[in-house]
Amino acid sequence: MDYSPDALRRRPDVEGPGLPASDAADRLILDESATARADAAAEIVVIGDGYGALTLGAAADGGRGIRVHQDALTGEQALAANADEFALGGTFASMPLTADLVRGAKVVLLRLPRSLDALRDIAGVIAASASPEVVVFAGGRVKHMTPAMNDVLREHFERVDVTHARQKSRVLIARGPHDGRDPEPRCEQHDGLIVCAYGGVFAGTSIDIGTRFLLAHLPAPDGAAGAVIDLACGTGVVAATLALRHPALRVYACDQSAAAVASARATAEANGVAERVEVSRDDMLRSRADGSAAFIALNPPFHVGSAVHEGVAPRLFADAARALRPGGELWTVWNSALQYRSALERLVGPTRQVARNAKFTVTVSTRR
Incomplete structure (x- = not known):
């Protein structure tokens, strides 16, 4: 051809x-x-x-x-x-x-x-x-x-x-x-957490307001029941925060972006939790076995390149459901205008609202 x-x-x-x-x-x-x-x-x-x-x-x-x-x-x-x-x-x-x-x-x-x-x-x-x-x-x-x-x-x-x-x-x-240099992460501290980012990663060295809202409501995951995952991890803020809050916890973080993966590794290293945070470049959770996760945290992207597209998040919801064990939980933060609850109910399982403010909603969906 x-x-x-x-x-x-x-x-x-x-x-x-x-x-x-x-x-x-x-x-x-x-x-x-x-x-x-x-x-x-x-x-x-x-x-x-x-x-x-x-x-x-x-x-x-x-x-x-x-x-x-x-x-x-x-x-x-x-x-x-x-x-x-x-x-x-x-x-x-x-x-x-x-x-x-x-x-x-x-x-x-x-x-x-x-x-x-x-x-x-x-x-x-x-x-x-x-x-x-x-x-x-x-x-x-x-x-x-x-x-x-x-x-x-x-x-x-x-x-x-x-x-x-x-x-x-x-x-x-x-x-x-002239004046060439190899890329290095930029780092900034936020309330005791050091966030590191290479160029182009969402939110850079800041913590976006959706992630802040999610972090304010995340419970202590049961790492003994299965993997604890930061899906679409970006700079690894959620993974590093969970590891810092719960010293016995091991967290798996993944993103399809090479710059995000490098950033999340740098964030884990800067916060002294690199030994307990594994970061991988993955297309959603393709490398994870069915039913292997107990807890997944997700702040889903809603852009494909420069275009807003509603098809991105449901694909992540569906793969999270595949990776979760029955009774496992998907904690999601989303822009309230996107109305993802029905998709979460359909693709994952029973979903309840945990918190809502003027812009964002946090839900937990239990794998049926």
Whole structure:
């Protein structure tokens, strides 16, 4: 089957109308970088590819040995599935955001992150380890781009050029790397808890108000009855707090975001509970056995990329139900306007309201 970006799929991520697997920004990045990529000696790195449009577009043009970093595990899985569909498996390798990812790279295709801190982390590692001749093609949708992105790139590159907009997309082209550095977490203390975050993680070094509301009502979990889990853990605030409150407790924390997992590990380490908090990168709770958990805490995301989508949380509820033992509890905080209670009743079991304020609701659902 010949490669076509229009035939890309998002699975196992949420699919549906208004959720394309590629867009005009991907096409513009590939077009602007075509000459640079045609150099047979060019070593190509792709960062922030959603579902494979940049990686497979470069591979379809003859690129091989492409190194790829995607923050979302579902993005990696979709890229692999799409590569198999177009017989382009083996043309790339997925890697973490480290010096090895960009070492010696001549061309970097970058889908601009929304977070300036995330862009700063990416730009720093490219400038530190890529070839001095590296050219970075960083693109996105105009509505999600700001002049501050140019300023962040100029912190690590001598020259940043801006292309003309096309189909509401634009590319920033950066050359002349300097002052590179490897990403490090930023940390901040809140009422005795140290929160650490790499760029791009939800809430950064703060504690979002939904999580604060959930923490105010969480009981002491029975770790002897099964696993205690912080699902979609973000920076690991819930996991670290539970471990600090209950010194005998062991907590499993997971998130599909590589930056979130690194942040949660840093948070556990900073609070002295790393030996009792296991952090894994996981698509929901795929790696956990059925009926193995006694207690799950969840502050579910409700965005797919930049789009609000109501299909995200129910998938988490359903997988939490699978992982819970009968009688196990799912403690959830959610924006009251989203009205998740009926979905929790249907997917998990009997659900009661524990607390409610002007914006958020905390519920506990018992696995039937």
